[in-house]
Amino acid sequence: MSSGDGFRGVIAPVLTPFGEDGRADAERLVEHAKWLLDEGCTALAPFGTTSEANSLSLDERRSLLEALIDGGIDPARLMPGTGMCSAGDTINLTRHAIEAGCGAVLMLPPFYYKGVSDDGLFAHFASVIDGVGDDRLAVFLYHIPPVAQVGFSLDLIARLREAFPNQVVGLKDSSGEWSNTKSIIEAFPGFCVFSGSEATLLDNLRAGGAGCISATANVNARGLRAVFDAWQSEGADDLQTGATALRLAIQKYPVIPLLKAIISAQRRDDQWAATRAPLWPLDRQVAFEAMDLLEREHGFGIGHRRAA
Amino acid sequence: MSSGDGFRGVIAPVLTPFGEDGRADAERLVEHAKWLLDEGCTALAPFGTTSEANSLSLDERRSLLEALIDGGIDPARLMPGTGMCSAGDTINLTRHAIEAGCGAVLMLPPFYYKGVSDDGLFAHFASVIDGVGDDRLAVFLYHIPPVAQVGFSLDLIARLREAFPNQVVGLKDSSGEWSNTKSIIEAFPGFCVFSGSEATLLDNLRAGGAGCISATANVNARGLRAVFDAWQSEGADDLQTGATALRLAIQKYPVIPLLKAIISAQRRDDQWAATRAPLWPLDRQVAFEAMDLLEREHGFGIGHRRAA
Numbered sequence: 182m183s184s185g186d187g188f189r190g191v192i193a194p195v196l197t198p199f200g201e202d203g204r205a206d207a208e209r210l211v212e213h214a215k216w217l218l219d220e221g222c223t224a225l226a227p228f229g230t231t232s233e234a235n236s237l238s239l240d241e242r243r244s245l246l247e248a249l250i251d252g253g254i255d256p257a258r259l260m261p262g263t264g265m266c267s268a269g270d271t272i273n274l275t276r277h278a279i280e281a282g283c284g285a286v287l288m289l290p291p292f293y294y295k296g297v298s299d300d301g302l303f304a305h306f307a308s309v310i311d312g313v314g315d316d317r318l319a320v321f322l323y324h325i326p327p328v329a330q331v332g333f334s335l336d337l338i339a340r341l342r343e344a345f346p347n348q349v350v351g352l353k354d355s356s357g358e359w360s361n362t363k364s365i366i367e368a369f370p371g372f373c374v375f376s377g378s379e380a381t382l383l384d385n386l387r388a389g390g391a392g393c394i395s396a397t398a399n400v401n402a403r404g405l406r407a408v409f410d411a412w413q414s415e416g417a418d419d420l421q422t423g424a425t426a427l428r429l430a431i432q433k434y435p436v437i438p439l440l441k442a443i444i445s446a447q448r449r450d451d452q453w454a455a456t457r458a459p460l461w462p463l464d465r466q467v468a469f470e471a472m473d474l475l476e477r478e479h480g481f482g483i484g485h486r487r488a489a
Numbered sequence: 490m491s492s493g494d495g496f497r498g499v500i501a502p503v504l505t506p507f508g509e510d511g512r513a514d515a516e517r518l519v520e521h522a523k524w525l526l527d528e529g530c531t532a533l534a535p536f537g538t539t540s541e542a543n544s545l546s547l548d549e550r551r552s553l554l555e556a557l558i559d560g561g562i563d564p565a566r567l568m569p570g571t572g573m574c575s576a577g578d579t580i581n582l583t584r585h586a587i588e589a590g591c592g593a594v595l596m597l598p599p600f601y602y603k604g605v606s607d608d609g610l611f612a613h614f615a616s617v618i619d620g621v622g623d624d625r626l627a628v629f630l631y632h633i634p635p636v637a638q639v640g641f642s643l644d645l646i647a648r649l650r651e652a653f654p655n656q657v658v659g660l661k662d663s664s665g666e667w668s669n670t671k672s673i674i675e676a677f678p679g680f681c682v683f684s685g686s687e688a689t690l691l692d693n694l695r696a697g698g699a700g701c702i703s704a705t706a707n708v709n710a711r712g713l714r715a716v717f718d719a720w721q722s723e724g725a726d727d728l729q730t731g732a733t734a735l736r737l738a739i740q741k742y743p744v745i746p747l748l749k750a751i752i753s754a755q756r757r758d759d760q761w762a763a764t765r766a767p768l769w770p771l772d773r774q775v776a777f778e779a780m781d782l783l784e785r786e787h788g789f790g791i792g793h794r795r796a797a
Contacts, residue, residue, distance in 0.1 A: 238577025269546025293543035
């Protein structure tokens with residue numbers, strides 16, 4: 182299927198756990214992915230920024246994706262990140278994802294060369310889509326200029342939509358600017374636009390967007406799902422207010438290390454706190470202070486899923 | 490050997506030609522590499538920024554490196570770029586280069602995650618060097634903050650030198666700031682420091698540096714080699730002045746597309762002007778105007794190597 186509708190809702194860019202030997206840990210990953218779906222995620226986006234995917238080798242990405250599917254995750258609910266700097270590597274990862282049955286892929290623009298033109302970016306995506314050459318391909322564009330530095334203008338999105346209406350089905354907007362997300366939703370009816378943060382989840386849905394793909398879904402999928410389920414109901418604003426407050430509190434810290442520290446504490450599993458270089462884990466004391474604050478001020482406990 | 494001394498001089502980050510089918514063109518690459526050595530380059534650095542290497546797949550990099558060596562280039566004179574965002578891919582490319590006999594590698598820092606700590610970058614390079622696990626490894630650090638955004642502080646260089654004195658042998662400084670290059674040369678005696686532009690070639694050599702690795706060596710290797718050969722002689726400053734003027738004129742344009750247009754004109758080979766997305770070739774008219782200007786104001790002719 183080449184439509185993004187099946188992904189509507191709350192999607193977690195799945196954190197990647199690392200084992201004591203520094204290797205990506207497929208067993209912990211599968212366990213976490215299943216838990217995220219149990220907690221209410223409508224789909225999963227492994228190998229995004231939050232997943233430290235750009236610190237994973239191509240071989241690791243492929244083998245972890247296979248582990249998720251072999252571990253019982255329905256590939257139709259997976260939207261793995263496959264966008265690399267080069268069209269060739271992007272094509273290889275994307276083909277692998279399609280052949281594994283993934284419902285869609287999330288694609289970064291080529292992010293090494295800066296200040297490139299829309300003509301150049303259009304040509305890159307055209308070469309990727311033509312190179313993949315598979316009608317099953319459904320691409321969500323990944324707009325995250327604070328990290329990638331290279332992003333998608335409205336004009337570039339329009340050109341890609343026009344040239345590849347059945348392949349370019351949606352976008353994740355991690356610009357952090359709601360005005361940008363809103364412009365994209367309004368400009369392209371039928372395009373599945375996700376906010377990169379739950380802080381604008383209700384705004385997104387009310388404007389006609391598709392939901393959010395948010396780092397914090399890794400620890401607060403229930404809270405985000407509650408907003409999604411209630412979005413047309415009376416209590417939606419209060420739920421959104423609570424979710425936003427928690428999000429803002431978390432993002433005062435280095436987000437990926439704090440999320441891993443939270444999961445590590447929840448599962449009584451020190452190893453979960455490990456990050457891969459160039460990222461660096463949060464100091465334990467800082468992490469515990471942050472978690473105390475989240476519990477005290479936002480009622481966000483770390484004890485609700487203690488290890489068996 | 491784990492010393493950078495063998496690379497002293499003028500090094501070209503070799504442009505990558507693309508064929509009519511869009512594929513990297515090994516035949517034109519080998520021809521160009523041989524010509525660069527004939528023109529006076531002391532060594533070659535394929536797969537750098539100028540090579541559009543980040544738009545090449547891992548498979549393309551490996552097969553092009555093999556083509557260069559199979560085509561007769563002495564691997565001891567090759568310093569291929571092998572630094573990817575992930576340690577795993579970096580290890581794979583670096584091992585391949587060492588096994589092919591390359592004298593050294595040029596290594597970008599992981600460049601996706603921004604604002605990372607020196608601790609994180611040190612851990613990344615340590616995992617790469619340990620992961621490669623080969624005494625033959627000689628690494629030149631590639632500092633190019635205008636593009637990679639992530640770079641090497643003096644403190645990070647010091648830590649890497651101290652931990653891996655036999656592996657971390659030098660650095661290419663493409664910061665564009667001579668004061669930074671000078672600081673590195675002065676701080677680390679015996680470290681082989683290259684300027685990323687010939688504009689500071691004479692300054693570099695007089696300060697105790699190793700030379701330059703410069704994009705424009707692709708079209709002006711003779712001019713740069715003349716500065717290098719004369720650096721302790723009386724005429725050195727005049728030669729440097731001419732080389733700098735030409736460099737400054739070229740870098741008023743998009744450098745990679747203009748260099749390719751120049752080679753295309755010199756060889757009467759339209760295909761040489763092709764770039765790979767996301768880069769975009771120079772408009773033909775703009776390219777001809779640029780070349781007219783280079784000829785008129787800098788005596789830089791395009792006719793000195795017409796195709797047979």
